[in-house]
Amino acid sequence: MWGGRFSAGPSAVMREINASIPFDKALWREDIAGSRAHAAMLGARGIISAEDAAAIDAGLVRIAEEYEAHGVPEAWDLEDIHMTVEHRLAELIGPVAGRLHTGRSRNDQVATDFRLWVKNACQVAEKALENLQRALATRADEYAETIMPGFTHLQIAQPVTLGHHLMAYYEMARRDRDRFVAARARMDECPLGSAALAGTGFPIDRNATAAALGFAGPTANSLDAVSDRDFALDYLSAAAQCALHLSRLAEELVLWASQPFGFVRLPDALSTGSSIMPQKRNPDAAELVRGHCGRIVGALVSLMVMMKGLPLAYSKDMQDDKPPVFEAAGLLELSLAAMTGMIADSSFDTARMRAAAEAGFATATDLADWLVREAGVPFREAHHITGAAVKLAEARGCALDALQLEDLRAIDARIDGRVFAVLSVDASVAARLSYGGTAPVRVREAVAKARAELDMNQ
Secondary structure (H helix, E strand, O other): OOHHHOOOOOOHHHHHHHOOHHHHHHHHHHHHHHHHHHHHHHHHOOOOOHHHHHHHHHHHHHHHHHHHHHOOOOOHHHOOHHHHHHHHHHHHHHHHHHHHHOOOOHHHHHHHHHHHHHHHHHHHHHHHHHHHHHHHHHHHHHOOOOEEEEEEOOEEEEEEEHHHHHHHHHHHHHHHHHHHHHHHHHOOEEOOOOOOOOOOOOOOOHHHHHHHOOOOEEOOOHHHHHHOOHHHHHHHHHHHHHHHHHHHHHHHHHHHHOOOOOOEEOOHHHOEOOOOOOOOOEOHHHHHHHHHHHHHHHHHHHHHHHHOOOOOOOOHHHHHHHHHHHHHHHHHHHHHHHHHHHHHHOEEOHHHHHHHHHHOOOOHHHHHHHHHHHHOOOHHHHHHHHHHHHHHHHHHOOOHHHOOHHHHHHHOOOOOHHHHHOOOHHHHHHHOOOOOOOOHHHHHHHHHHHHHHOOOOO
């Protein structure tokens, strides 16, 4: 390819370090699509003959059929997917294949291929997140009135509903999906035609190639176009944030599936056993989702560090941009599928959840709020009174609503019988009627809104 400049070929080390075909062969569909669009434009503009353009296109179609059937061959001397395709094209149609590279460079070629691939990866993530949202909304509707403990510091704080808890992750997934949509919109510009870095002197039509490849338009600056990997960083940033949310949910499922919690039984299809302990049901799928998060965040950091000091325009460092993106995309797709399956098919022990909420003095805040609302007690004083009531209930080994009225009045005479209307977990949950609150009526409203957003009512 570039032997005319050198008197000796590359060393074995250079050959190995320089070859990217083992991983960039994943771009073969995008590379052939870009080449077909470029050849059609060259023919339409009269830069190459219509006959040559047709021959090139027919050859590219045949190569695509070969790769689809048999995979992409790895010839390291050809370095990358671009030269692999061009070499095979020359074998099929002869010297005419050499006209394909008129008015372009591997720099704008790979930038275009990679953008196309990442655009599609964004769409894959969007669809997978939609599936997760559907599963979350469906189960939230099912458990809109199921009481469970809400936690802060992993200590029982206030009662909530399982439906409300699941809808919290729906909101995270909604934001994750928005990030992929926004990333895809930002990367919707085509680098093809920027050539090596300065554009080309041939009278090409960049709008035509951009449209043919499904881009909104061409990139505005050739230097930026060939050296930009913001689109890959945008994807990885969205993927990392999504993976963080999946990891949080996975961690909760791991905890809930343990015997001390006993809140959930994960589906058999997403659990494993032990090689030595026959009683074990290990939440391995959830643990692997949690573990994949570290690798996805690592992919983002890897590409950020790689790009941080590169001068304009293209540098060979950027050959290493693809492996972290490919790895992160595969891990994210797998994690989303696994988590969707866990949410859809898990069995929740609602009685165990309710018992845990009742055992943790989760309605203490309701007592304090009642003192403020009904007895006019300043909240800080009400907080102190409630603390004394919790201490007494703890000593007696009972819930707050199991204390006698005289016990509560001994702590503060302003307490009367009306207080028992707010001390049960059911009353506590039902009272949380503020927008976004855990009251079942609010959860059902949130689910209805989600179902409308996802067209689940069709």
